[in-house]
Amino acid sequence: MDTNPPDHSINFCQACAIRNRAICADLESAEIDLLNKIGSRRRLKPGEQILWEGEEAVLVANVIEGVLKLSTQTVDGKEQILGLAYPSDFLGRPFGSTTPYGVEALSDAHVCTFRRSDFERFAREHPRLEHKLLERTLSELDRTRRWMLLLGRMNAEQKLASFLLETSERLTPADCAFTMDEAPMQFTLPLTRQQIADVLGLTIETVSRQFSKMKKDGLIDLPTRREVTILERAALEDLAG
Amino acid sequence: MDTNPPDHSINFCQACAIRNRAICADLESAEIDLLNKIGSRRRLKPGEQILWEGEEAVLVANVIEGVLKLSTQTVDGKEQILGLAYPSDFLGRPFGSTTPYGVEALSDAHVCTFRRSDFERFAREHPRLEHKLLERTLSELDRTRRWMLLLGRMNAEQKLASFLLETSERLTPADCAFTMDEAPMQFTLPLTRQQIADVLGLTIETVSRQFSKMKKDGLIDLPTRREVTILERAALEDLAG
DNA sequence: CGTCCTGTTGAGGTGGGTCAACATTCGTGG
DNA sequence: CCACGAATGTTGACCCACCTCAACAGGACG
Structure with missing residues (x-):
């Protein structure tokens, strides 16, 4: 060590x-x-x-x-x-x-x-x-x-949308000058699909399917497994509720 | 007021x-x-x-x-x-x-x-x-x-078992001399079925069905809607995990 | 180039949600 | 005390979102 x-x-x-x-x-x-x-x-x-x-x-x-x-x-x-x-x-x-x-x-x-x-x-x-x-x-x-x-009352789509929004916010240092309200923003997920599933109380397959769906719907892009680009923040916020 | x-x-x-x-x-x-x-x-x-x-x-x-x-x-x-x-x-x-x-x-x-x-x-x-x-x-x-x-990883049966155990403990004053380890114990639920459902992230129907099932299986008794008697604490603890 | 690991996709099953009918208890006022 | 209606709880039938199981795809690394 x-x-x-x-x-x-x-x-x-x-x-x-x-x-x-x-x-x-x-x-x-x-x-x-x-x-x-x-x-x-x-x-x-x-x-x-x-x-x-x-x-x-x-x-x-x-x-x-x-x-x-x-x-x-x-x-x-x-x-x-x-x-x-x-x-x-x-x-x-x-x-x-x-x-x-x-x-x-x-x-x-x-x-x-x-x-x-x-x-x-x-x-x-x-x-x-x-x-x-x-x-x-x-x-x-x-x-x-x-x-x-989130755990008690949201469905898989709402959970993942909430997770992506929270992660994007917490990975952006608070003192960062860019507020990035509507701009597309990219970040690297610190978690594997399995870990995301464990956070959200879902299975890895459900997480993967929701990712694919959001990508198909144009809300996000997934350049690599670990990278996420939020394309439609407002739409994600709607989903998250 | x-x-x-x-x-x-x-x-x-x-x-x-x-x-x-x-x-x-x-x-x-x-x-x-x-x-x-x-x-x-x-x-x-x-x-x-x-x-x-x-x-x-x-x-x-x-x-x-x-x-x-x-x-x-x-x-x-x-x-x-x-x-x-x-x-x-x-x-x-x-x-x-x-x-x-x-x-x-x-x-x-x-x-x-x-x-x-x-x-x-x-x-x-x-x-x-x-x-x-x-x-x-x-x-x-x-x-x-x-x-x-509980919310993220338990099924309805585990949730209700956990809830009943926790409620029975919290309703028993800590300084109470009776530890009641295995004794049947009775208490009055401070919540309606709807509220129990809201605590556990379930619906009222599912809560009701699980109550009925536990009663049928002899784990608990339900003298009135609000009263619960725990008959088989050990079995409930097994369910709760 | 093959192996391992992670992630994706499909097919099918099921736990619990939804909708609906009914039962029980409670509260109110006669 | 009873009668009635409203609120709460129970049960059944059905359905769907998510889980399970399984096959496969794409990188990473030797």
Whole structure:
């Protein structure tokens, strides 16, 4: 495994690409220095796992780059992806003893990890960090609840349309100047068809068929398996509801 | 509407039935007095709504007694219940501008409400409260993610079995001495068939058929529409997976 | 060039949705 | 207390969206 050893020669947090969006956003310079001291960075390859469902929760982390999946399994082995983590998202379960889901990198990824005990101590001593984490957790809960509507009440077409729209938005950095309202936009899916199926609660065949249908209908183009071009965003939004 | 005016003649929080489970659990006596001053109690009838999806978030609340539902609707009018709130659960969206879901009482209910701005100010001044809220939100996020597995990957039978087990547990106060491991246990459903369907992402007919099937198979009994007796808990757990 | 892996497409089956008739319970007012 | 109508729940018949199984296609990589 290429777990890089902690390197404190420069202050990572200060320079961090996601600094103004992550939980450390509101901290003061001195606090950031401290946080930097207890964290270490780690690079992950696609498929590499950093948290295991049910294991003792020893790590928490911040996503700096890449996409990761949070997932769990049914007794009969079917997987359900519980969520995707993008840059600035928080991973792990502070203030709880076991990690409730597995976390695996989908793309090359870069995370900032903390020993849970270190992180918790720091959080308790710095209410501002804890407040930021609370806001983030509340937002994540909102997002997760919206996803329940998708799983419980949408058909395959609506699910895929919603997924493509959400993915295109989350892959576009928030500070990006181009709003791209109606412009065709292209991106690389961080997931295989199987993983998309696991996110949407569908089978791989159904996902594939819906992709083909949307392409035939001219809503999207599929230059390669992993590339998607949204041609008719408004139409997709109609489908998604 | 029978909105009771705030009544500060006695200190509600100190005497509160859910005091040791709710977010105020770790507060000191003096803090509780303060919190008590900014909150007011309110009784709700079944069907009465206290938060509306999309409206400006002006209230947050703690459930003291009863069961409430959090829900949202699709464009085509189908409802999806996002969660149920039981005593000691927290309602509303602090640190956000709009309430992301509607909240309606399912049974006679009793809540302790705060103006969001008051609550937020209090929380920021009392990190212990904020910490408690964070822990609660993290747990709720875990619970919600487990529910996603149910919605995305379970069939009707598994969904209903899981629902009955969870409901029986949440209706049994945690401090109840009887663990009732294998004993037959009875409880009153706080939801109509339609609402159960909305929780599970099913239709009312499918819910009804699954109830009938479980009764025929001797797993449960249904003395009245609202009463359920679990006869074979182990078998239900097998079904739920 | 062959093997492996991922994705696509087709054919057919089925779980649960839809529509409809009926049953039961509840609420209201006589 | 009963009578009536409305609301809620049950059951049956049918259908369709999605799942299952299976064959095949296209890259990636040795």
